[in-house]
Amino acid sequence: MTTIRTALVVDDDHDMIILLRAILEKAGYRVLSEVVSLKAMERIETEMPDCVLLDIMMPGIDGLQLCQQIRSRKEFEAIKVIMVSAKPYDFDRQRAIQFGADAYFIKPIDPRQFLEGLEQVFQDAMQLRFWGVRGTLPIPGEKTLRYGGNTNCITLQLTKGPFFIFDAGSGIRNLSDHLMAAKKFPISAKILISHPHWDHINGLPFFVPLYIKGNEFEVCCGFQNGVSTRKMISDQMDGVYFPIKIKEFSARVYFRDLQEETWDVGHGATVSTMLLNHPGTCLGYRINYGDRKIAYITDQELYPPGSPYHNPSYEKKLIQFVEQADILIMDATYSNEEYRLKSGWGHSTAQQAADLAHRALVKTLCLHHHDPDQMDDQVDLKLEQARQYLINLGSATQCIAPAEGDVLTV
Numbered sequence: 001m002t003t004i005r006t007a008l009v010v011d012d013d014h015d016m017i018i019l020l021r022a023i024l025e026k027a028g029y030r031v032l033s034e035v036v037s038l039k040a041m042e043r044i045e046t047e048m049p050d051c052v053l054l055d056i057m058m059p060g061i062d063g064l065q066l067c068q069q070i071r072s073r074k075e076f077e078a079i080k081v082i083m084v085s086a087k088p089y090d091f092d093r094q095r096a097i098q099f100g101a102d103a104y105f106i107k108p109i110d111p112r113q114f115l116e117g118l119e120q121v122f123q124d125a126m127q128l129r130f131w132g133v134r135g136t137l138p139i140p141g142e143k144t145l146r147y148g149g150n151t152n153c154i155t156l157q158l159t160k161g162p163f164f165i166f167d168a169g170s171g172i173r174n175l176s177d178h179l180m181a182a183k184k185f186p187i188s189a190k191i192l193i194s195h196p197h198w199d200h201i202n203g204l205p206f207f208v209p210l211y212i213k214g215n216e217f218e219v220c221c222g223f224q225n226g227v228s229t230r231k232m233i234s235d236q237m238d239g240v241y242f243p244i245k246i247k248e249f250s251a252r253v254y255f256r257d258l259q260e261e262t263w264d265v266g267h268g269a270t271v272s273t274m275l276l277n278h279p280g281t282c283l284g285y286r287i288n289y290g291d292r293k294i295a296y297i298t299d300q301e302l303y304p305p306g307s308p309y310h311n312p313s314y315e316k317k318l319i320q321f322v323e324q325a326d327i328l329i330m331d332a333t334y335s336n337e338e339y340r341l342k343s344g345w346g347h348s349t350a351q352q353a354a355d356l357a358h359r360a361l362v363k364t365l366c367l368h369h370h371d372p373d374q375m376d377d378q379v380d381l382k383l384e385q386a387r388q389y390l391i392n393l394g395s396a397t398q399c400i401a402p403a404e405g406d407v408l409t410v
Contacts, residue, residue, distance in 0.1 A: 005122075006030045008049040010040045010066065011084070012058045016107070020053060020084070023111045037061040041069060044076065051080040051118070056087055056096070064099050071100035080121050084109065090186045090216055097160055097267065106184070113182065120159055126289055126410040127157045128327065130402045132171020135299065135333055135347070135369035136199050143375035148404025150174065151199040152298065152369065154329065158289055161267035163189040166285065166296045166329075171404065172203035179209055186214040187251075190265070193221035194298055195282035196232045204233065205242050215251035222273070222281040223257040230255040258283060274321045276300035277314055278346040286321060292410050295322040295362075298331040298369045302352045307343070319360045326410045328357050332367035332401075335382050347371075350382040351389050358395040364408075367401040 007029045009020045014035065021031045034043050038060040044052060052070065054063035061069075063083055070076050083096045086107040093104045102121045105114055120127065132138075132150030140149040151169030158164075165172070168191060179187060187209050194200055209215045221229040233255070234246045246253075260283075262272040269289045276282040277300050284297040297318070303309040322328050333347035350367050357365040367386060370379050383401040390397055402408070 004028060004030050005050040006032065006047065007051050007053060008040070008043055008047060009033045009053045010037055010058070010063070011035065011053070011055040012037070013055065016055070016084070019109075023109075023114065027115050037063075037066060040066055044070065044079070049079060051082055051121075053082045053084050054101075056083060056085040056092060064095060067096065067099045067101050082118065082121065088185060088214070090188055090214070093186075093188075102160055110182075113184070120157075123409070124159050124290075126159075126287075126292055126294060126326075128294065128329075128408040128410070129155045129157075130171075130404055130406045131155065131175045132167075132169045132203075133368055133370060133402060133404060134169075134199075134372060135331075137372040138170045139372045143377075146376040146403055147370065147379050147401065150404060151203070152194075153203065154296065156287060156294060158267065158269055161269040161289060162265050163187070164287065165189050165191045167192070167194055167200045167298075168204040168207065169199045169201070170203045173206045174404065176206065176208045185212065186216065187212075188216045189218075190271075191217055191219045192271070192285050192296070193219065193229070194276075194284070194296070195278065195280055196221060196224060196236075197280070197299075201233070201236060205237050205244060210249045210251050210253065213250040216253075217251055218254045218256055220256040220258055222275070222283045223259065224281050228255065229257050272321070274318065276318075277302070277311070284318075284321065286325070293325045294410065295325040295328045295330075297322065297328065299333070299346055300331050300348060301344075301346050302348045302356065303343070304352070309344075315356070319356060322356075322362060323360045325360070325362045327364045327366060327408060328360070328362045329366040329368045330357065331369045332382060332386070333369050333371050335378070335385060338371065338373075350386040354386040354389045354395075354397070354399055355393075357397045357399070358390060358393050362397050365397055365399045366408075367399065 007024050017033045024031045034040050037058040056063040067081050080102045083101045083104045088106050096104050131153040134151045150171035152167035153169050153171030154166040156164040237246050272286040274284045276284050286295045330353040331348045332350040332353040334349045339349045386399045
């Protein structure tokens with residue numbers, strides 16, 4: 001039997017209450033309402049709703065004050081606090097989250113997006129979405145329709161924490177179109193660049209939210225032997241290579257040079273980095289959110305035993321870095337046969353990725369960064385090869401090959 005959730009809407013706008021009631025009741029909620037904010041705490045005490053939806057600008061006690069009061073009471077810690085406000089400013093969004101809000105929606109709301117976001121709050125989910133899964137070069141065409149032909153770009157959305165964008169290959173253009181169509185402004189995100197090879201950065205100048213005032217982005221990348229992240233992005237947008245310069249960004253854009261480190265990004269989330277075995281400075285990323293862990297490891301090469309370059313210490317360190325990850329997104333550029341011809345190019349095989357994921361007790365392995373010579377059928381073969389290897393090991397690790405548009409929830 002499905003449990004009916006109770007929502008209390010606190011808003012001095014009667015029309016907004018009517019709208020939210022219609023949306024929530026259609027989704028199966030029991031809906032209560034209160035137009036006088038001073039009476040809200042009394043209603044919460046007597047009704048103990050599953051969630052409270054608060055406007056910010058209300059006479060008497062505003063939504064932020066109410067949020068603080070709710071969060072100050074231990075008996076209310078299970079109640080989800082949702083801000084639904086006409087204030088689109090990132091300052092107010094951040095203040096609401098600091099005061100303990102679980103989500104912040106901007107009026108006017110889109111019913112479908114609102115319900116999806118509300119459900120994500122109750123799940124407290126980490127949501128991954130794949131916008132580009134290829135490496136080296138985009139390969140559009142009828143033979144790449146199933147997995148897609150765009151290069152590296154993946155997003156990670158936490159319920160309350162930051163929005164992460166892993167790499168800015170050609171797939172970031174699809175993300176740009178999605179964000180513009182959703183009209184959920186302002187947008188704030190951390191763009192985590194693994195390294196500045198073209199297939200990881202050449203879509204960034206086409207990311208439209210960078211040109212919109214009010215948005216805010218932090219672009220992070222490993223320090224490139226004297227070349228800062230800011231200079232690296234600026235140089236690719238030099239007039240010789242691209243007609244629009246970095247100074248045309250209207251969003252607030254910050255740049256962060258990374259080494260191997262861990263930093264707290266707030267709301268229970270941390271970002272850790274590890275140097276990878278790839279030409280130049282290349283970083284792997286791990287996001288810890290509560291007891292969940294996502295790892296993004298591309299590009300890197302695992303030289304096999306017997307190779308003069310085999311490095312057991314590096315493998316041990318990498319296993320520790322991704323150990324017990326809920327999802328590991330990993331370089332699986334080649335099949336076993338292809339790697340024999342391309343050893344030393346800085347990439348791994350699907351079987352090598354499977355072996356490492358098994359030893360690291362990873363729950364789900366995502367094969368990523370497919371070679372441009374591989375059509376969809378070749379990716380299928382790599383996936384079959386990796387799965388069979390895991391079966392032979394008796395491994396508990398699941399293996400998938402996500403396609404463009406695929407969404408994974410943890």
